[in-house]
Amino acid sequence: MAAEPTGQVGWGPLPVPPEPVFDSKDVEDYLQEETRDFMRDINGDRRGIGWAATLFRLGASRTIAASTDQARQADREQCSFADGPVMEALRNNAFVLVSDLARDRRWPGYASAASAHGVQSLLAVPLVSEESASAAINLYAPLPHAFTSDDLLSAAAYVRHVARALRVVVRIAERAEAAAGAAVVHGSLVLVDLGAGPAPLSASSERASGRR
Structure with a gap:
């Protein structure tokens, strides 16, 4: 059996989907800052x-x-179920x-699971609903x-503000993923070239080689 070609030129880890785009500390900090202002508007902290x-991606x-x-x-409990308020909100692009x-x-x-975490009521608010990624705040x-009703009005204003920025994040991720896909294709072609070996000599080259 042929040995594994690890360590040879052209072999290495293939590009991965751009999850760091979404895991960026900048994205988290932005959401923390904007949502903190929203929660202040509705006195969320004082109301618990x-x-x-x-x-969703x-x-x-x-x-x-x-x-x-x-x-x-x-x-996380909500995300562990096949369906729930947040999924309903994203399907219909409407508050639940x-x-x-x-x-x-x-x-x-x-x-039943939510009550174990002290939740008695909730509001699921869709932020972005794109083909490649969706996001919501609960x-x-x-x-x-x-x-x-005032909370719902404040949430609608919050969505209009935050959704624009999150759509930009989604677009960046899509472009990064497209670039990674192109790199995967290029890497595959390199592997094919390496596996093919040297190109065969032409008839003229063979005759020239035989005269030496």
């Missing part, structure tokens, strides 16, 4: 409301920023308000019927 931003979801560990855990999780019958499994409250 926590928040978490969720990214490549068939997976993860929390990319959160106000507290409790909110992060509640968000769950005023009382204990009485809501749409997602009974998640409602607000978690410790009391039922915590969110008011």
Whole structure:
């Protein structure tokens, strides 16, 4: 069996999807700063409301920023279910308000899990819904019927402001991924060239070689 060609010129790790674009500390800091202002507008901290931003990409979801560990855990719990308020919000590109999780019958499994994290009501707000990536922010409250009509108006203004910046992040990731894809193709061609060996001599070259 032929030996593995590791260590040869042209072999090495292939480019990976640009997840660091989304994992960038700059993205997290931006969300933290903008959402902190939003939470101040609705007196969220005094009302015990926590928040978490969720990214959906490549068939997976993860929390990319959160106000507290409790909110992060509640968000991860929601992402562990096949369906829930945040998925509904992204599907319909509309706010999803769950005023009382204990009485809501749409997602009974998640409602039970969320209550274990002290969540009694929540608001799922879509931020970006693109083909390659979607993002949303979830607000978690410790009391039922915590969110008011003024909260919804403030959330709408927040979305208009934050969504523009997040769309830019998505575009950057798409371009980085396209560049990585081109590099993968180029790397594959290099591997084919290395595997093909030297080009065969032409008939004239063979005759010239034989006369030496």
